[in-house]
Amino acid sequence: MDDRTSVRVAPKPAVPETAPAAPRRWRITLSPINQRRWQNFKANRRGYVSLWIFLVLFAISLCAELIANDKPFVVKYDGQFFFPIFRTYSETTFGGEFETAADYRDPYLQKLIADSGGFMVWPLIRYSYNTHNLDLPTPAPSKPTWLLTEEECAGVVQKKGLSGCRDLEYNWLGTDDQGFDVVARLIYGFRISVLFGLILTSISSLIGVAAGAVQGYFGGWVDLIFQRVIEIWTSVPSLYLLLIISSVLVPSFFVLLGILLLFSWVALVGLVRAEFLRGRNFEYIQAARALGVSNAVIMFRHLLPNAMVATMTFLPFILSGSVMTLTSLDFLGFGLPPGSASLGELLKQGKANIQAPWLGISGFFTLAIMLSLLIFIGEAVRDAFDPRKTFR
Amino acid sequence: MATKLLDVQDLSIGFRQGTRETLAVDRISFDIAEGETVALVGESGSGKSATALSIMKLLPYPTAHHPSGAIRFKGQDLLTMSERQIRDVRGNDISIIFQEPMTSLNPLHTIEKQIGEILLLHQGLAGAAARDRTVDLLQQVGIPDPAGRLKSYPHQLSGGQRQRVMIAMALANEPDLLIADEPTTALDVTVQAQILRLLKDLQTRLGMAMLFITHDLGIVRKLADRVCVMKEGKIVEQGPVERVFTAHEHPYTRALLAAEPKPDPAPLMPHAPIVVAANDLKVWFPIKRGVLRQTVGHIKAVDGISIEVRQGETLGIVGESGSGKTTLGLAILRLISSQGLITFLGKPLTGLNFKAMRPFRRNMQVVFQDPYGSLSPRMSISDIIEEGLWVHFPDLSNEEREQKVIRALRDVGLDPATRFRYPHEFSGGQRQRIAVARAIVLEPTFIVLDEPTSALDMLIQAQIVDLLRDLQKRLNLTYLFISHDLRVVAALASRLIVMRHGKVVEEGPAKELFSRPQSDYTRALFAAAFKLETASEGAVAQ
Numbered sequence: 046m047d048d049r050t051s052v053r054v055a056p057k058p059a060v061p062e063t064a065p066a067a068p069r070r071w072r073i074t075l076s077p078i079n080q081r082r083w084q085n086f087k088a089n090r091r092g093y094v095s096l097w098i099f100l101v102l103f104a105i106s107l108c109a110e111l112i113a114n115d116k117p118f119v120v121k122y123d124g125q126f127f128f129p130i131f132r133t134y135s136e137t138t139f140g141g142e143f144e145t146a147a148d149y150r151d152p153y154l155q156k157l158i159a160d161s162g163g164f165m166v167w168p169l170i171r172y173s174y175n176t177h178n179l180d181l182p183t184p185a186p187s188k189p190t191w192l193l194t195e196e197e198c199a200g201v202v203q204k205k206g207l208s209g210c211r212d213l214e215y216n217w218l219g220t221d222d223q224g225f226d227v228v229a230r231l232i233y234g235f236r237i238s239v240l241f242g243l244i245l246t247s248i249s250s251l252i253g254v255a256a257g258a259v260q261g262y263f264g265g266w267v268d269l270i271f272q273r274v275i276e277i278w279t280s281v282p283s284l285y286l287l288l289i290i291s292s293v294l295v296p297s298f299f300v301l302l303g304i305l306l307l308f309s310w311v312a313l314v315g316l317v318r319a320e321f322l323r324g325r326n327f328e329y330i331q332a333a334r335a336l337g338v339s340n341a342v343i344m345f346r347h348l349l350p351n352a353m354v355a356t357m358t359f360l361p362f363i364l365s366g367s368v369m370t371l372t373s374l375d376f377l378g379f380g381l382p383p384g385s386a387s388l389g390e391l392l393k394q395g396k397a398n399i400q401a402p403w404l405g406i407s408g409f410f411t412l413a414i415m416l417s418l419l420i421f422i423g424e425a426v427r428d429a430f431d432p433r434k435t436f437r
Numbered sequence: 438m439a440t441k442l443l444d445v446q447d448l449s450i451g452f453r454q455g456t457r458e459t460l461a462v463d464r465i466s467f468d469i470a471e472g473e474t475v476a477l478v479g480e481s482g483s484g485k486s487a488t489a490l491s492i493m494k495l496l497p498y499p500t501a502h503h504p505s506g507a508i509r510f511k512g513q514d515l516l517t518m519s520e521r522q523i524r525d526v527r528g529n530d531i532s533i534i535f536q537e538p539m540t541s542l543n544p545l546h547t548i549e550k551q552i553g554e555i556l557l558l559h560q561g562l563a564g565a566a567a568r569d570r571t572v573d574l575l576q577q578v579g580i581p582d583p584a585g586r587l588k589s590y591p592h593q594l595s596g597g598q599r600q601r602v603m604i605a606m607a608l609a610n611e612p613d614l615l616i617a618d619e620p621t622t623a624l625d626v627t628v629q630a631q632i633l634r635l636l637k638d639l640q641t642r643l644g645m646a647m648l649f650i651t652h653d654l655g656i657v658r659k660l661a662d663r664v665c666v667m668k669e670g671k672i673v674e675q676g677p678v679e680r681v682f683t684a685h686e687h688p689y690t691r692a693l694l695a696a697e698p699k700p701d702p703a704p705l706m707p708h709a710p711i712v713v714a715a716n717d718l719k720v721w722f723p724i725k726r727g728v729l730r731q732t733v734g735h736i737k738a739v740d741g742i743s744i745e746v747r748q749g750e751t752l753g754i755v756g757e758s759g760s761g762k763t764t765l766g767l768a769i770l771r772l773i774s775s776q777g778l779i780t781f782l783g784k785p786l787t788g789l790n791f792k793a794m795r796p797f798r799r800n801m802q803v804v805f806q807d808p809y810g811s812l813s814p815r816m817s818i819s820d821i822i823e824e825g826l827w828v829h830f831p832d833l834s835n836e837e838r839e840q841k842v843i844r845a846l847r848d849v850g851l852d853p854a855t856r857f858r859y860p861h862e863f864s865g866g867q868r869q870r871i872a873v874a875r876a877i878v879l880e881p882t883f884i885v886l887d888e889p890t891s892a893l894d895m896l897i898q899a900q901i902v903d904l905l906r907d908l909q910k911r912l913n914l915t916y917l918f919i920s921h922d923l924r925v926v927a928a929l930a931s932r933l934i935v936m937r938h939g940k941v942v943e944e945g946p947a948k949e950l951f952s953r954p955q956s957d958y959t960r961a962l963f964a965a966a967f968k969l970e971t972a973s974e975g976a977v978a979q
Contacts, residue, residue, distance in 0.1 A: 078814075331803075332805060332811050337799070339828075350813075
């Protein structure tokens with residue numbers, strides 16, 4: 046993100062003998078000022094640890110398909126290998142009757158594969174976010190499997206010919222009222238929340254920074270008109286508009302992103318505008334103008350770095366705000382389409398099913414931990430960019 | 438002058454930053470007798486201000502600390518005093534005046550309130566008694582119509598008047614010691630002379646001692662009884678002013694005294710081609726009032742000025758701050774809009790837009806005043822210098838461009854190997870050299886120098902002046918030199934324009950003008966600059 050993390054291009058070999066080429070030109074280097082910032086960031090232990098935890102969680106959730114899926118990694122059938130995670134096979138491939146996609150959780154298909162002398166390698170959790178558990182021991186929402194009594198699972202155990210509750214496929218945090226596994230939905234929900242937040246934040250910052258830059262740099266009428274437009278725009282009640290739009294359009298991921306983007310880009314405008322207004326009369330800007338450097342280059346090369354400090358300080362907080370926006374829309378039922386994994390929807394179910402506390406509790410903790418991590422990271426970033434901060 | 442009022446023994450000041458420890462002041466000792474003026478001289482970074490602040494215990498503790506030493510004021514050690522005790526000393530027994538009159542007064546309070554606060558704090562005066570005392574103080578520091586000025590806010594006063602208010606605040610409790618930390622550096626020469634005279638008068642009248650911090654040796658000679666020369670945190674020489682000035686012992690003192698820029702201006706070139714000419718140039722800023730923002734008048738920053746600069750000459754423009762000299766420079770470079778014809782090498786520039794101006798920009802360059810502000814802190818030196826090359830010589834290969842940068846750096850006397858560093862790693866003088874390198878790398882014919890030396894120390898000033906003169910001879914450059922520092926102008930300018938309120942007061946060949954100034958204003962300006970004397974009343978603004 047930061048402009049000063051520049052990739053140095055290797056110089057042409059013909060460097061004059063008196064001027065030794067700097068060795069650091071060969072690799073990615075941090076300018077001293079960024080090194081200091083990185084030190085400051087690391088000095089905030091809580092933020093630094095949070096960053097690592099968050100990165101690990103995010104990395105894990107990015108591979109959600111490899112962790113929680115209703116398709117096995119590998120199927121060996123008839124001496125051949127199949128990779129259902131990456132490709133869709135029809136049931137007939139495995140000797141079934143229908144041309145439909147194979148359902149690997151179906152005991153019939155499992156039997157076919159086993160009979161051919163093959164096997165299946167499953168991910169850690171054998172449910173995807175939209176896998177109905179058809180063998181629920183209790184009516185949905187069903188308890189976490191480790192809380193079930195032998196009495197409660199007797200029916201399913203008998204049906205599957207197992208010896209007890211321990212042998213069931215575990216729903217570690219139970220299921221929701223559709224029979225979906227909560228853990229799987231948390232992993233997918235976390236991913237979609239963070240991705241949504243990241244995309245919304247980056248696009249709206251891009252637009253916001255550009256708009257603020259233009260207003261601040263040119264000032265005068267451009268600024269005046271733009272500011273009034275933004276004032277009118279921000280006074281539009283975005284929630285109601287969202288309700289109206291979502292009743293006309295099916296609110297898919299990108300439709301939601303677009304609608305929220307309409308209103309979220311203004312967040313950074315004021316900040317960047319102020320930085321550009323302040324910066325455009327700096328002497329080195331005058332000097333660049335005197336050199337004949339074009340406006341676009343001046344804005345990008347000389348002024349943007351100044352504005353980036355304020356922007357970078359705000360970004361983590363905008364990110365957590367974006368995550369919250371999506372979650373609250375889902376909670377109200379105006380968010381992602383029904384059936385998609387979402388933390389807000391989980392909270393909504395928790396509210397509707399007070400008798401099933403595992404829904405509310407797991408939703409709450411996931412959100413609380415995710416937002417806390419983001420806020421802690423944000424604090425550390427703020428420290429890092431604080432010019433007056435001294436090392437502790 | 439018998440008893441020691443202030444006795445500084447073996448004082449050191451260190452600053453901690455993380456694990457790094459820098460020693461700003463290294464075991465210095467000096468003393469001040471009652472009623473005596475001691476000057477602390479040295480370049481920036483030599484620890485003068487830190488010393489002054491430590492006497493008031495105003496340093497950022499605990500980042501700053503004192504590894505050794507004691508400061509005894511009337512026999513009491515200030516360093517071991519508690520915060521409570523030191524507060525009684527501050528403003529009561531010892532007062533301080535800072536350099537920047539713009540920022541040392543609170544812009545949101547009236548003069549009366551700010552002076553009244555001190556009176557209330559230390560003397561318990563309030564109401565009518567406080568007001569009388571305030572008027573009395575303002576009278577003493579020479580503010581006209583003091584009673585009418587009570588309700589003024591700082592922005593309604595001029596720089597000199599603000600500094601007078603600062604002095605009034607410092608004197609409010611009749612301190613025994615006044616610390617003046619470069620009190621005139623931010624002021625014009627004429628105002629500087631007035632403030633210095635005021636300080637001297639007040640000192641004899643009130644019988645206080647003064648610690649005067651400055652980098653200007655002229656002031657020291659005029660004002661001080663004794664002088665301490667500081668270099669890199671140490672006092673290298675101290676003694677009575679006369680002795681230090683005539684029979685100095687330390688080589689640094691000699692260098693400092695010899696640091697006056699040598700007058701060797703570029704010759705007049707009456708037959709050389711005209712590089713830049715401006716005819717009846719006007720820059721008017723509209724004053725808008727009322728709901729409809731109607732223009733009710735104009736601030737005439739530059740009001741009908743005509744100039745001609747010939748190849749190889751240096752045209753000096755002098756004047757006080759606010760006289761419009763910088764505006765004139767920017768207007769000629771067409772960085773702000775103006776009226777009137779500007780021609781460059783015979784081609785008219787008026788009416789050209791930014792794009793059309795670009796080919797001319799290569800030939801007309803500028804060096805600004807503040808070497809800290811004029812270089813982007815986020816670009817390496819090499820990036821800064823080659824920026825203009827990208828615009829004007831986009832076809833250069835990487836090696837050619839690098840060669841040009843290296844040559845420019847050599848020309849200004851910097852080691853080309855340092856070109857991958859960032860501006861903050863350089864000193865003020867080095868940065869100003871970088872700014873010059875950025876200008877000359879384009880091989881221009883004409884350079885506007887907008888106070889290029891006024892933010893620098895005396896020693897460095899002389900070096901930069903030498904550099905500019907040397908470059909002018911070698912590269913056959915034409916300069917427009919804007920400055921309020923007449924000594925520097927005298928060293929460089931072949932012709933001179935004296936500006937006041939956007940108009941030309943006087944112009945002519947520099948030699949004649951310096952020896953036989955015609956107008957009262959010019960005479961007052963020269964007296965203030967060269968002899969630190971205030972001229973006949975009325976010639977200059979208060």
